Structure formats: structure tokens, C-alpha cells
Amino acid sequence: MSSTALDKATGFAQPPYDVLALRQDFPILDREVHGKPLVYLDNAATSQTPQQVIDVFSAYYSRYNANIHRGLHTLADEATAAFEGTRQRVKAFLNAEDPRQIIFTRGTTEAINLVVQSWGRTNLNAGDEVLISLLEHHSNIVPWQLLAAERGFTIKVIPVDESGALDMQAYRELLSERTKLVAVNHVSNALGTINPVKEMAALAHQQGALILVDGAQATPHQTVDVQDIDADFYAFSGHKVYGPTGVGVLYGKKALLETMPPWQGGGEMIKTVSFDAGTTFASIPHKFEAGTPAIAEVIALGRALEWLDGVGVAAIGEWENVLLKHATQAVSSIDGLRILGTAPNKAGVLSFVVDGAHAQDIGLLIDQLGVAIRTGHHCAQPLLHHFGVDATCRASFAAYNTLDEVDTFVAALNRVIGMVR
Numbered sequence: 039m040s041s042t043a044l045d046k047a048t049g050f051a052q053p054p055y056d057v058l059a060l061r062q063d064f065p066i067l068d069r070e071v072h073g074k075p076l077v078y079l080d081n082a083a084t085s086q087t088p089q090q091v092i093d094v095f096s097a098y099y100s101r102y103n104a105n106i107h108r109g110l111h112t113l114a115d116e117a118t119a120a121f122e123g124t125r126q127r128v129k130a131f132l133n134a135e136d137p138r139q140i141i142f143t144r145g146t147t148e149a150i151n152l153v154v155q156s157w158g159r160t161n162l163n164a165g166d167e168v169l170i171s172l173l174e175h176h177s178n179i180v181p182w183q184l185l186a187a188e189r190g191f192t193i194k195v196i197p198v199d200e201s202g203a204l205d206m207q208a209y210r211e212l213l214s215e216r217t218k219l220v221a222v223n224h225v226s227n228a229l230g231t232i233n234p235v236k237e238m239a240a241l242a243h244q245q246g247a248l249i250l251v252d253g254a255q256a257t258p259h260q261t262v263d264v265q266d267i268d269a270d271f272y273a274f275s276g277h278k279v280y281g282p283t284g285v286g287v288l289y290g291k292k293a294l295l296e297t298m299p300p301w302q303g304g305g306e307m308i309k310t311v312s313f314d315a316g317t318t319f320a321s322i323p324h325k326f327e328a329g330t331p332a333i334a335e336v337i338a339l340g341r342a343l344e345w346l347d348g349v350g351v352a353a354i355g356e357w358e359n360v361l362l363k364h365a366t367q368a369v370s371s372i373d374g375l376r377i378l379g380t381a382p383n384k385a386g387v388l389s390f391v392v393d394g395a396h397a398q399d400i401g402l403l404i405d406q407l408g409v410a411i412r413t414g415h416h417c418a419q420p421l422l423h424h425f426g427v428d429a430t431c432r433a434s435f436a437a438y439n440t441l442d443e444v445d446t447f448v449a450a451l452n453r454v455i456g457m458v459r
């Protein structure tokens with residue numbers, strides 16, 4: 039596509055989105071798989087990492103590797119400054135009020151478990167209800183189930199319509215004075231549905247309930263403003279925003295975080311420790327960051343967000359929509375292919391099943407042609423069962439994917455379907 043055509047397609051002001059230049063930042067995109075150029079379309083599982091982020095690890099371990107906060111020497115100061123610099127950057131990235139609302143975790147999963155074990159364990163009792171959407175990733179289902187089994191509160195499920203959009207009428211009806219918390223993802227990893235979390239937050243708050251938003255799929259594709267959403271908790275993972283694995287973030291409203299008890303004990307999270315007088319805890323965010331954190335990963339996450347801000351997350355989201363439209367149109371002509379997830383508000387995920395062809399077979403064979411897609415339940419078994427399937431094929435797009443790659447994927451898919459049918 040010429041840049042003028044691209045401008046037209048995306049409605050961009052100058053300069054146009056330069057996907058080929060941006061690809062240069064990702065060394066992995068040069069590799070081959072089974073003798074074919076890699077076409078990486080598994081971005082909803084993990085995004086690839088730009089060289090600028092990879093370089094952070096070598097710089098950190100070769101120049102200023104030191105434990106943070108406790109040291110008084112130069113290396114410790116440098117490491118602490120870089121680590122806390124990421125906290126400032128995440129604060130800006132989410133538009134939080136205060137960097138102390140940013141807690142580093144191992145990922146979205148651990149961020150949700152923190153809320154469940156700290157806030158949930160303190161506030162949820164028999165008779166209370168937690169509303170969870172049918173679109174949720176297992177990481178926003180199972181931690182609640184584990185605690186519900188112990189505490190006796192009830193989990194209710196917000197249903198979806200046939201397009202994979204949440205049934206907002208049902209949501210309104212499920213909300214009641216028994217509802218203590220609503221747990222919902224901002225964007226579904228299995229279908230790509232974008233949920234109206236701002237409206238959902240307002241409705242939850244009218245009932246005196248809190249809302250936890252799982253932002254693992256939203257943060258790579260759109261600008262997120264936790265104050266505008268009025269989210270009580272917001273979680274995301276580093277490895278889905280072009281950062282490393284092993285690090286994620288929990289944002290929480292200050293008044294909530296300040297009253298919540300610690301969930302893990304250890305170094306760094308205390309003020310004083312005594313066998314006689316008892317132990318007192320550090321203030322937020324350190325109260326929730328027991329032990330030595332993933333220092334290099336946190337610093338690298340900061341670099342990833344800098345990269346993301348440099349390109350512009352809104353521009354990336356627009357480009358992914360161009361890719362998604364092109365892919366959706368191209369696969370629609372394939373005989374017996376059914377797309378799951380056709381909500382009007384959708385991010386760059388294409389989930390589908392093909393009559394007479396198992397998702398696993400398609401995934402294995404298309405890999406032989408160099409194309410990486412994901413097949414399976416995408417950690418959303420309840421949702422897939424609702425649509426009457428055990429597995430789908432999922433192609434998911436990122437900043438660096440091209441229209442040519444989409445064409446390669448569709449041609450490969452046609453070939454593979456011809457082979458297995």
C-alpha cells in the first residue's frame with residue numbers, strides 16, 4: 039500500500055505510519071522458521087521486543103547491577119533511580135494521579151491475585167457477589183474462585199451476545215447491593231472485543247461496587263486513562279507492551295491501596311520488624327512489593343513504554359485496525375470459515391474455526407510455512423464453550439505487522455485448509 043493510500047485508510051495526519059522503519063527495531067523479525075520468513079501473528083500471547091529494550095539488560099548487568107532502595111552506594115543509587123523512573127513512566131502511561139499508585143508485580147496474573155488476596159480476603163464474605171464477565175482470561179476467574187471456595191461469596195457471570203459483546207442489559211440486572219466488585223477485561227484476548235469499561239465502572243459505582251479492569255490486551259492497542267475510566271484497579275503485563283516477561287503492573291486508587299493489608303511479607307515491605315512490639319509496614323507502593331523485585335525487567339519495561347510512546351499507541355491501534363479489516367475481509371471468502379468475535383468495537387484479534395479442520399492441525403501446518411498463530415482455548419475455556427467450540431485459531435496483530443504478512447498468512451491458511459480437508 040502506498041503511503042497516500044495508507045493515509046487515506048487510517049485517516050492519519052502526516053507523518054505516515056512507517057511500519058517498515060519500525061520493524062528495524064525488532065531483530066527477531068529477520069529470522070526464518072522452517073526455511074520461511076517468520077510471520078509472527080501471536081501478539082496477543084506475547085509481543086516481540088525492540089532492540090532498545092533488549093539493550094537495557096546488557097547495560098544493567100554490565101554497568102549498574104545492584105539491589106535497589108537499601109544501598110547508599112553509587113550503583114544502588116543508579117539502579118534505584120532507573121527502577122523508580124519506570125514507576126513515573128507507568129504513572130504517565132496510565133494517567134494515574136500519583137506514582138505511589140503503581141505497584142510492580144510479575145504480570146497481570148499476579149496483579150489480580152494481589153487484589154484478590156489483599157482486598158478480596160478483607161472485604162468479601164458469604165452473601166456478597168463478584169461479577170465476572172464471560173470474556174475473562176482464566177487469570178481473572180480462577181483467583182476469584184479460589185477465594186470464593188474459602189469465603190463463601192458468590193460469583194455471577196456477565197453474559198455475551200452472539201457477536202461476543204457483553205450483554206449490558208444483563209449486566210445492569212446483575213448489579214445489586216450485594217455486588218462488591220466487578221472484574222472485567224478492557225479488551226478480550228480471545229475475541230478482541232473492546233468492553234465499555236468506563237460505562238461499566240459508572241454503573242458499578244452507582245451500586246457501591248468496585249471495578250477491577252484487566253488491561254493486558256488494551257494497553258498495547260489504545261491510550262488508557264485510569265482516571266477517565268474511573269477504574270478502582272487496573273492491571274497489565276510488560277511482555278504484551280513490547281517489554282520483557284516477569285514484570286507487570288497493578289494500579290489502584292490510593293485510598294484503597296492505603297487501607298489494604300499486605301499480601302506477601304518479606305524485606306522491603308516493612309517499616310520496622312520486632313518479635314516483641316510486632317511489625318509495621320511500609321507505605322504504598324512498597325507495602326505490596328516484598329523482596330527483591332525484577333529490577334532489570336522493570337527498567338526494561340520503562341524503556342518499552344518509552345518506545346511505545348515514541349511510536350504512539352493510538353497510531354499503533356489504528357494501524358492494527360487496518361490489518362484486522364484486511365485480514366477479516368480476506369478470510370471471509372474461505373469456505374466453511376467462521377469468525378468468532380464480530381463485535382462492532384474490536385481490537386486486532388482474529389479468532390476463527392474452520393469446518394472439517396481441527397485448529398491444532400491448522401496451527402501445526404501453518405507453522406511449517408513460517409506463520410505463527412495461536413491455537414487452543416486462549417485461557418478462556420468458559421467463553422469458547424459458550425460458542426460451542428474447544429479451540430480456535432487466533433491471529434493477533436501488533437505494531438510491526440504488515441499487509442504483506444496478512445496476505446502471506448491468508449495464502450498459507452488456504453493451502454493448509456486444502457491439505458487437511
Ligand SMILES: *Cc1c(COP(=O)(O)O)cnc(C)c1O
Pocket residue numbers: 082083144145146147148175177178223225226227252253254255275286
Ligand atoms: C495475557 C493476559 C492475561 C495474563 O497475563 P500474564 O502476563 O500471563 O499474567 C490476563 N488477561 C488478559 C486479557 C490477557 O491477555
